[in-house]
Amino acid sequence: xxxxxxxxxxxxxxxxxxxxxxxxxxxxxxxxxxxxxxxxxxxxxxxxxxxxxxxxxxxxxxxxxxxxxxxxxxxxxxxxxxxxxxxxxxxxxxxxxxxxxxxxxxxxxxxxxxxxxxxxxxxxxxxxxxxxxxxxxxxxxxxxxxxxxxxxxxxxxxxxxxxxxxxxxxxxxxxxxxxxxxxxxxxxxxxxxxxxxxxxxxxxxxxxxxxxxxxxxxxxxxxxxxxxxxxxxxxxxxxxxx
Amino acid sequence: xxxxxxxxxxxxxxxxxxxxxxxxxxxxxxxxxxxxxxxxxxxxxxxxxxxxxxxxxxxxxxxxxxxxxxxxxxxxxxxxxxxxxxxxxxxxxxxxxxxxxxxxxxxxxxxxxxxxxxxxxxxxxxxxxxxxxxxxxxxxxxxxxxxxxxxxxx
Numbered sequence: 221x222x223x224x225x226x227x228x229x230x231x232x233x234x235x236x237x238x239x240x241x242x243x244x245x246x247x248x249x250x251x252x253x254x255x256x257x258x259x260x261x262x263x264x265x266x267x268x269x270x271x272x273x274x275x276x277x278x279x280x281x282x283x284x285x286x287x288x289x290x291x292x293x294x295x296x297x298x299x300x301x302x303x304x305x306x307x308x309x310x311x312x313x314x315x316x317x318x319x320x321x322x323x324x325x326x327x328x329x330x331x332x333x334x335x336x337x338x339x340x341x342x343x344x345x346x347x348x349x350x351x352x353x354x355x356x357x358x359x360x361x362x363x364x365x366x367x368x369x370x371x372x373x374x375x376x377x378x379x380x381x382x383x384x385x386x387x388x389x390x391x392x393x394x395x396x397x398x399x400x401x402x403x404x405x406x407x408x409x410x411x412x413x414x415x416x417x418x419x420x421x422x423x424x425x426x427x428x429x430x431x432x433x434x435x436x437x438x439x440x441x442x443x444x445x446x447x448x449x450x451x452x453x454x455x456x457x458x459x460x461x462x
Numbered sequence: 463x464x465x466x467x468x469x470x471x472x473x474x475x476x477x478x479x480x481x482x483x484x485x486x487x488x489x490x491x492x493x494x495x496x497x498x499x500x501x502x503x504x505x506x507x508x509x510x511x512x513x514x515x516x517x518x519x520x521x522x523x524x525x526x527x528x529x530x531x532x533x534x535x536x537x538x539x540x541x542x543x544x545x546x547x548x549x550x551x552x553x554x555x556x557x558x559x560x561x562x563x564x565x566x567x568x569x570x571x572x573x574x575x576x577x578x579x580x581x582x583x584x585x586x587x588x589x590x591x592x593x594x595x596x597x598x599x600x601x602x603x604x605x606x607x608x609x610x611x612x613x614x615x616x
Binding site for chain 1: 564565567568571578581582597601604608611612
């Protein structure tokens, strides 16, 4: 490559990145052990396309949106009380990372991938074996409610504390979706924190993805601009809790 | 040795063998009747269905090892035959052991996944994609283990 061509490539690349910084997608293993991957900043919107306002989220209702891929469901929760300010979590391979709390006026809004790290249980249009169990509900997976439960093998996760595993066979927390709460009360998904298992997830449900997206490879497409957000009971015909 | 002694030993041996045979047969009959009394037909049906599926999975593995499409196809037929048998029993809640009957929806989902993955095994094998076929085979096995760990508690 000639010097002039090289400069053109570098210049074009710099211009593209300046226009759209989210094009730089990288997995960062920071010195403090954090495990963090940025994706395109996406606004959470209702089924009608109108932006979701943090103050409109009902307490203890599980909402679902897809992020960062068009096939990866995530939970959005407005907890009944402020979440922990910080939690030190550990991925399956022993890597430690820091989850830095919730967003919203009350610091009670959190988001996590709705894919159980044990065997990839996730909500689909027919059913969901993974769900949020309200504080006034009982579950076989933990001594009390207010937890996220995977009904497949009864793993439970603490949404107040970065979806840390409480009980069950899951070997790590649910990966977190990093949210931004804008001044106009809108919510944005910007990154994934923790050891997500998207690769295994994509490999495990090819038939399901083929049915919904035409091909399982298309299921890997990244979400752009906005992510429609609905309640779990709207997302899945049946929610099964144990 | 005098001929009488030899005859006597033969007779003793015959007696011993006869006695042993009677004891063994009696014990077998007694044990069989005990087993017959205790076996729950539902349990026996489950054992038969699971054996059929396990046999099918062994055939699939054999097909992978020896590159035998016939074994893979026939193995999957057995596995799917087992799933069909289970579905034909009707209500899965009644099919499962009483203490885990509540997890019948999980069981139904597992059966659906077993059908999916076993179909993928054949499709991938017939498409000469051995790696994908084995991957589907492992996902299939994981479904079996997934249900056993929940329903059988291990």
